[in-house]
Amino acid sequence: MENDNLLFSRLRSARSTKRTVRKDIIKQIRKKYKRSEELWSIKINIPWIPLENPYQRGFIRFFVVREDVMRSKDGELFEGILKKINTSMFSDSRQFLKKKRKFGKRIYVEKEQKLKRVSSWSWNDPKFGLTVQERQYFLKYEEYCPYRKCNEVYYEFIEPWRFILRVRPHMITHYKPIDFELEKEYAELESYVKHHKIAGIVQKTIYGKSNSWRTKKEDLHLIKSRRYIACRMSATEIAESFMDDIGPTII
Template identity: 75%
Template sequence: MENDNLLYCRLRSLRSRKRIIKKDVEKQIRKKYKRSKELSEIRRNQPLIPLEEPYQLGFVRFFAVRDDVMRSSDGEFFQGILKKINTYMYSSSRQFLKKKRKFGRKIYVEKEQKLNSISLYSWSNPKFGLTPRERQYFLMYEEYCPLRKGYKTYYEFIEPWRFILMTRPHMITHYKPIDAELEKEYAELESYLGQHKAVGILQKKIHGKSNSWKMKYERHLIKSRKYIACAMSATEIAECFEDL
């Protein structure tokens, strides 16, 4: 009788076995996720090796401070702003053209290049390095995003005329060595972590969000479609009180 009771205590219930299996799977995903981050850091920090003979790979176009602005007393100031909002575009030719359909036929037009806008997160992030004086040269805009069904806030530079586009040959002078074993292990980890079940556990247990793509945006009450039909002007409200 005692042996039967001891055997019964050692046997786990179905719910307990499922819980243990679930915890083991989560531990395995956490371990692989940690290893993936380590390999990613190793790949990122691999030193570049200089080429014996540099070669040209097309052209690169970017913004630069105008000569007259650079010669002024604020030249270094605007150079610092440009480092934060500059953009680079690469092309196989110096013309930077793209195909566009017009009146049923394809034509080539020049690619448009603009300065980067600053997101709301970067604007309030001290690591981005915007000084109070630099903030005075940016203007806030709000744009409705139909995909996320919310308003996106960003900041744009108000004096883009201070910069001009420049084109230079894109020279390749260094290359990064490839470790075959490291790349193979990293690819296997990314394939495993990219599965539907693993992604769900990562979002819920590690990142702390079960549905990270469903973000809530703060919107003004008048801009909300729910209350747009109920909005009353100040004069209408005053007329209602006068009737009383």
């Protein structure tokens, strides 16, 4: 009888077994995720090797500060702004054309290139480096995002005429050697880690929460929020309700 009780005490319940299996799976996921991060760090730190014979591969178009603006007293100010919001575009030809259908015919039109928008996250990020004087040339906008299904705040430069587009040949002067074994291992790990179920476990167990893209909404009106829909009593109403409970004061 004592041997039977000892045997049953050593047997694990189904719930305990399931918990152990889940811990082992999470441990393996964390291990593979950490390895993928190490391989990514190795990839980006591979040094570039200069080419003996550089060659041209298409053209690149980007913004530069106008000469008259650069000669003014605020030339350095707008040059610093441009470094943060500049964009580049590549094309096989110097014209930067794209196909467009008009009246049933395909025609070529010039590609539109705009300055970069500043997100609300970058606006408040000290590493982005926008000074108080530079922020005076930006205007705040709000636009509905169909993917996140909410309004997103961004900041746009209000004087784009101070910059002009310039085209130059895109020269290839360096190359980065490829480690095929590293690329194969990294591709296998990324295919595993990027699976929607695995990615959810990684986000929840490593970073401590899910849906990290749900950033805190800026300038949220508490009365219009559903969380505070039942909390519309003002301070005066709350004070009056307390006075009614206490009753009249007798001196």
